[in-house]
Structures are given as C-alpha cells and as structure tokens.
Amino acid sequence: MSEILNVGFLTAFLSAAVRMSMPITYAALGETVSEKAGIINVGLEAVMLSGAFFSFAVLYYTGSMILGFLGGILAGVILSSLHAFLAVYLRQDHNVSGVALNFFSLGITSFLFGIMVKKVGSLPQTETLPTIEIPLLSDIPIIGEAFFSCDIITYLCYFMVFAIWFFLKKSTWGLSLISVGENPRAADTVGIRVNKVKYLSAIFNGFMSGLGGAYLAIGQLGVFSENVTSGRGYIALAVVVFGQRNPVFIFLAALFFGAAQALQFRLQALGVNLPSQFFNGLPYLLTVVVLLLSTKKSSEPAALGQPYIRSMR
Amino acid sequence: MKKKLLKILPQIVIVLVVAALLVIMAGGNPLRAIKIFFQGTLGNLNGFMEIFVKATPLIFLGLGVSVSFRTGFFNIGAEGQLYMGAVAATATVFALPGLPGAVRIILATLAAFVTGGLWALIPAMLKRKMNISETVTTIMFNYIAIMIVGILVRGPLQDKSGALPQTPFIPDEASLPLLAYPTRLHLGVVLAIAAAILLYILLTKTTVGYELKIVGTSPRAAFCMGLPITRSLVISALLGGGLAGMAGMNEVLGVQHRLLEGISSGNGYTAVLVALLARNHPIGVVIVSVLLAAVQVGANTMQRQMGIPASIVNLLIGFIVVMVLSQDIVKIYREHKKAKELEVNQK
Numbered sequence: 001m002s003e004i005l006n007v008g009f010l011t012a013f014l015s016a017a018v019r020m021s022m023p024i025t026y027a028a029l030g031e032t033v034s035e036k037a038g039i040i041n042v043g044l045e046a047v048m049l050s051g052a053f054f055s056f057a058v059l060y061y062t063g064s065m066i067l068g069f070l071g072g073i074l075a076g077v078i079l080s081s082l083h084a085f086l087a088v089y090l091r092q093d094h095n096v097s098g099v100a101l102n103f104f105s106l107g108i109t110s111f112l113f114g115i116m117v118k119k120v121g122s123l124p125q126t127e128t129l130p131t132i133e134i135p136l137l138s139d140i141p142i143i144g145e146a147f148f149s150c151d152i153i154t155y156l157c158y159f160m161v162f163a164i165w166f167f168l169k170k171s172t173w174g175l176s177l178i179s180v181g182e183n184p185r186a187a188d189t190v191g192i193r194v195n196k197v198k199y200l201s202a203i204f205n206g207f208m209s210g211l212g213g214a215y216l217a218i219g220q221l222g223v224f225s226e227n228v229t230s231g232r233g234y235i236a237l238a239v240v241v242f243g244q245r246n247p248v249f250i251f252l253a254a255l256f257f258g259a260a261q262a263l264q265f266r267l268q269a270l271g272v273n274l275p276s277q278f279f280n281g282l283p284y285l286l287t288v289v290v291l292l293l294s295t296k297k298s299s300e301p302a303a304l305g306q307p308y309i310r311s312m313r
Numbered sequence: 314m315k316k317k318l319l320k321i322l323p324q325i326v327i328v329l330v331v332a333a334l335l336v337i338m339a340g341g342n343p344l345r346a347i348k349i350f351f352q353g354t355l356g357n358l359n360g361f362m363e364i365f366v367k368a369t370p371l372i373f374l375g376l377g378v379s380v381s382f383r384t385g386f387f388n389i390g391a392e393g394q395l396y397m398g399a400v401a402a403t404a405t406v407f408a409l410p411g412l413p414g415a416v417r418i419i420l421a422t423l424a425a426f427v428t429g430g431l432w433a434l435i436p437a438m439l440k441r442k443m444n445i446s447e448t449v450t451t452i453m454f455n456y457i458a459i460m461i462v463g464i465l466v467r468g469p470l471q472d473k474s475g476a477l478p479q480t481p482f483i484p485d486e487a488s489l490p491l492l493a494y495p496t497r498l499h500l501g502v503v504l505a506i507a508a509a510i511l512l513y514i515l516l517t518k519t520t521v522g523y524e525l526k527i528v529g530t531s532p533r534a535a536f537c538m539g540l541p542i543t544r545s546l547v548i549s550a551l552l553g554g555g556l557a558g559m560a561g562m563n564e565v566l567g568v569q570h571r572l573l574e575g576i577s578s579g580n581g582y583t584a585v586l587v588a589l590l591a592r593n594h595p596i597g598v599v600i601v602s603v604l605l606a607a608v609q610v611g612a613n614t615m616q617r618q619m620g621i622p623a624s625i626v627n628l629l630i631g632f633i634v635v636m637v638l639s640q641d642i643v644k645i646y647r648e649h650k651k652a653k654e655l656e657v658n659q660k
Contacts (some may be wrong), residue, residue, distance in 0.1 A: 103583075277462075311652040
C-alpha cells in the first residue's frame with residue numbers, strides 16, 4: 001500500500017478526482033439555483049443525458065465543437081423548461097415530472113443513438129478539449145497539475161462557483177430568487193414576478209446541467225454511449241444536499257464524490273481488490289450520515305416543490 | 314364511463330401516431346410492427362404469460378409507491394426497497410436449509426416485507442424528525458442498497474463454484490411454484506393481485522386507510538383532527554417499502570432463482586409513473602402494470618424481429634406521462650386568464 005502515498009500517485013489521483021467531479025459540479029450548481037427558487041428537478045439525469053447526446057450528435061454532423069456545446073445546452077434548456085412548465089404552470093408534482101423526464105430522455109437518446117449507429121456503423125471518437133496550462137499556478141506540486149492544468153470548461157466552472165456564490169449571497173437579484181423559494185407570497189407582495197423568476201432559474205439549471213452533460217460527452221470522453229451519464233444526475237442531487245446549497249461547499253462535495261470514483265479506479269489499477277459498488281455507494285452513505293449528524297437546520301427552501309397560485313389565499 | 318373513454322381516446326390516438334412515426338424513423342413498417350407486436354404479446358402462450366411475469370414486480374412496486382404517495386411521502390426509493398427485500402429473501406432461504414420449502418417461502422416473504430419496509434422507514438423518519446426532503450434521501454438509499462447487494466454477491470453470498478457476482482441458485486422447493494409450465498408464469502402474480510385487493514380494502518374500508526388519506530391530503534387538517542401523523546407516516550412507509558420489498562422476493566424466488574446485480578433494472582422508477590397513471594388506486598395499479606408490461610414484451614419482440622430499438626418503450630412512457638400531466642392545460646389556461654382579468658378590473 002506504500003505506493004498510495006507517493007507524489008505521482010497523489011497527483012494522478014487528484015487530477016482524476018477533479019476531472020470526474022466537473023460534470024457533477026455543473027449540474028449541482030444549476031440545480032442549486034433552481035432549488036433556491038423552489039423548483040426541485042429529479043430529472044437532472046435526463047437533462048445531463050440530453051446535453052451529452054445532442055452535443056455529440058451536433059458535433060458529429062457539423063464538426064464544430066462550439067456548435068456541439070450549444071446543441072447540448074439547448075437540449076438541456078428545453079428539457080428543464082418543460083419540467084418548469086409542468087411544475088409551475090400546470091402545478092404538477094415536481095418528482096413525478098422529473099421521473100417522467102428521465103424516462104423520456106433515456107428513451108429518446110438511446111433511440112436516436114441506435115438509429116445513428118445503424119446508419120453510419122461505428123462512430124469515431126471525436127477530439128476532446130485541449131489542456132491549457134496556467135503559468136506559475138500549474139507548477140505547484142500535486143495541486144497545480146490537478147487544478148490548473150485543465151481545459152477551458154473546468155476554468156469556467158471555477159468562475160461559475162464564484163459567480164453563483166456572489167449572485168446568491170451578495171446581490172439583490174439573488175435575494176429576490178431566494179425569497180421566491182422561501183416565501184413566494186411575500187415575494188409577490190413586494191413586486192417580484194414569482195413565476196418568471198422560477199422559469200429563469202429553471203432555464204439556468206438547463207444551461208448548466210446541459211453544459212455538464214455536453215462537457216462529459218464531447219469535452220472529456222469524445223464518445224457517446226447509451227446512458228453515458230450513468231447516474232451522475234442523481235449524484236448531483238445528493239451533492240446539492242451534501243453541499244447545503246452553497247456553491248463553494250457544492251464544489252467541494254462534488255470533488256469528494258469525484259475522489260471516491262477516482263480512488264476506485266486507482267486502487268483497482270494497483271491490484272487492490274475491493275468491489276467497485278463499495279466506492280459507488282460510499283459517498284451516498286456518508287451523505288446520509290452527515291445529514292443525520294448535522295444539528296444545523298436543513299438548508300431546504302421552505303416552499304421547495306410547492307406550486308404558487310396567485311389567486312389563492 | 315363513456316365520457317371518460319371519449320376523453321382519453323384522442324390521447325391514445327396521439328400515442329399511436331407518435332409510435333408509428335418512431336417506427337418509421339427506425340426504418341420499419343408500422344403495419345408490420347403492429348402485426349409483430351400482437352404476435353409477440355397475444356399470438357403465443359409464452360409471450361402472453363411473459364406479460365404477467367413482467368407485470369408482477371411492477372404491481373408490487375406500484376402498490377408500494379402509491380401507498381406512500383397517498384400519505385404525502387414522495388417515495389422514489391422503491392428500487393432500493395426492492396433490492397433490500399431481495400437480499401432478505403435470499404438470506405432467509407439460504408439460512409434455513411432444514412425447513413420445508415413452503416415454510417421457507419413464507420418466511421422469506423415476511424423477511425422481504427419487513428426489510429423493505431424498514432428501508433423506507435429511515436427516509437420517512439428523516440423527513441418527519443429533521444425535515445429532510447425524502448425525494449433525495451430515497452434516491453440515495455437506492456444507491457446504498459445497490460452497494461449492499463454488490464458487496465454481498467461478491468462476498469459472503471457469492472456462488473463459490475463460479476467467478477460471477479451472483480449467489481448460487483435457490484433450491485427448487487423454495488421457489489415460487491410455476492403455474493403454467495413450460496412458461497415462466499409463477500405464483501407471484503397471484504400474490505400481487507391479492508396484495509392489490511387487500512390494499513384496496515385497507516385503504517377504502519378501514520379507519521387506518523382513512524387516516525393515511527387525510528394525512529396525505531392535508532397534514533394540517535389531520536393535525537387539527539388529532540390524527541396521529543407520525544403513526545400514519547410510519548404505517549405508510551412500512552407498507553409502501555414492504556410491498557416494494559415483496560417485488561424483490563418475487564424476482565429472487567420466482568424469476569431469477571438467485572440474487573444478482575441489476576435484478577430490477579429500473580422498475581422502481583417505472584413504479585412512480587405507474588402510481589401516477591393509476592391515480593394511486595390499487596386496482597388501477599394492476600391494470601396499468603399489465604398494460605406497461607405488455608408494451609415491454611411487444612417492444613422486445615419488435616426489437617428481435619425488426620431491429621427497432623426497445624428504448625422506444627422508455628420514450629413512449631415518458632411521452633405518455635408528460636401528456637397526462639398536461640391534460641389540464643386548457644382548464645389551467647382559463648384559470649390564469651380569469652385571474653388576469655380580475656387583476657385588470659381591480660386596477
């Protein structure tokens with residue numbers, strides 16, 4: 001086991017952890033904003049998966065990575081908006097709508113992908129995003145390579161963590177959004193357009209989660225396969241709770257989930273034989289334990305998942 | 314009844330048109346697809362019985378989820394409760410080699426029910442005592458249950474004669490008896506339908522059922538009436554999780570005859586939609602489950618014989634549910650319009 005403690009191992013491990021955490025972080029950040037405004041989207045997995053497939057399909061047919069990302073984001077925004085429409089306008093149960101989304105997205109992506117494969121035979125691996133090293137910072141041992149020798153989307157993520165933190169904690173708009181999730185009636189009374197805020201937050205969630213999925217497919221893997229997100233959307237939901245809906249904590253929580261996955265592969269490479277399910281389930285188990293131990297009030301917005309009907313008192 | 318049928322008729326037509334379009338997209342002939350679909354489901358005994366084999370876990374799971382939903386416990390954890398039920402049933406069968414088969418089956422069923430129920434009770438208590446949303450905790454408990462199964466079938470329960478992550482076969486006498494050999498139909502379907510009838514009686518004819526309903530529709534009203542809210546939540550979680558656990562027992566003792574990973578393949582999530590389409594009504598759950606299972610069996614035949622991806626099922630299920638969720642759209646649009654007019658008038 002002494003191999004675990006050398007610098008080379010730690011560097012590779014931490015790099016892998018950052019890589020694995022990125023798509024999850026994007027989705028979890030988007031979901032946080034959405035939940036703060038009172039919409040919980042259990043269909044996060046669906047949004048990511050659509051982002052992944054449509055980014056890959058657009059990239060394959062146009063050859064443009066930027067268009068690919070835009071395609072993935074657009075797919076995410078459409079699905080997330082559909083969820084918001086069902087939940088806000090039609091006042092349906094958020095969970096049911098989210099689960100329906102998951103089926104729909106898994107179905108449509110697998111179906112279209114099946115047709116694509118049938119038409120063109122085997123699909124080539126596309127080019128992934130290039131690494132951009134940040135001078136000086138990337139020379140720091142261990143941390144430098146993991147955090148500052150990444151691609152552009154990872155750096156954008158650092159910025160988003162800060163931006164969303166600033167938005168939620170320091171800006172008036174953020175305060176309005178939080179008030180919509182906590183007490184929509186009061187927010188309405190002071191002139192905030194409750195449902196408009198909800199829709200906007202859902203669109204933002206679609207943007208972030210779609211981007212997360214797109215990044216996974218065309219930024220990191222360069223391929224799409226059926227159900228390529230394989231539960232990352234559900235992990236992101238747990239990360240939101242674990243990170244107590246605070247962008248900085250969410251970044252760390254996602255890193256923790258990413259680290260658990262990375263550790264699994266590293267240990268397997270070293271020949272340590274632990275069942276992979278152990279590492280897949282461990283972060284969830286720890287999240288539950290943390291929930292149980294935390295004496296703090298849960299960070300859940302008071303009106304999460306509830307419809308707001310203006311004409312009802 | 315006639316009115317109801319008229320209301321859902323256009324929806325059925327839309328779904329059929331969408332399905333036909335999808336078949337054409339996949340390069341198939343819709344008329345041939347219909348023929349093959351019916352050949353696969355109604356045209357031969359095996360296919361017909363397979364519908365009920367596939368419907369059985371959905372009935373158990375759908376009943377479980379609908380009980381929880383009725384009490385306002387948004388249980389998305391049926392998948393995990395199924396896995397825990399499967400673990401308990403397997404362990405019970407292997408732990409009591411000396412007893413007669415029927416006794417082992419009964420004990421395994423009880424164990425599956427209790428374990429599944431307890432697995433649902435933890436998130437329910439987290440919700441009640443600490444105000445943590447059950448939506449996310451039940452999903453997390455799904456993954457933890459899958460982890461437990463993964464570790465067990467690679468460790469203490471693994472079939473030592475092979476390297477695959479699965480337990481040995483359970484003995485024949487501890488399996489649910491077959492009802493129509495040579496098809497796979499087994500006693501599970503009878504148990505599932507019996508469970509649905511019992512649940513129907515419990516929910517509509519007893520005070521317990523009444524309490525569950527009140528607590529679900531209006532916790533505040535329940536509180537004012539002095540109803541024991543925590544007790545209702547406990548009953549609903551134990552019952553809901555227990556029924557989902559029975560689905561795990563059913564898969565181990567009736568279908569796979571061993572515990573292995575992926576024993577459910579997402580049926581726990583399908584159950585959420587079953588409960589919705591059945592409007593949480595036990596008999597409705599049976600009907601919806603059989604229909605969904607028929608679609609699955611038919612789609613599998615279409616995949617085998619025409620190469621149309623079976624993922625068409627998930628797509629259609631998602632589509633149908635979104636359509637059902639938006640069927641009040643005209644009514645709500647009118648309400649919104651009316652509310653707006655009121656506002657304008659007030660100004």
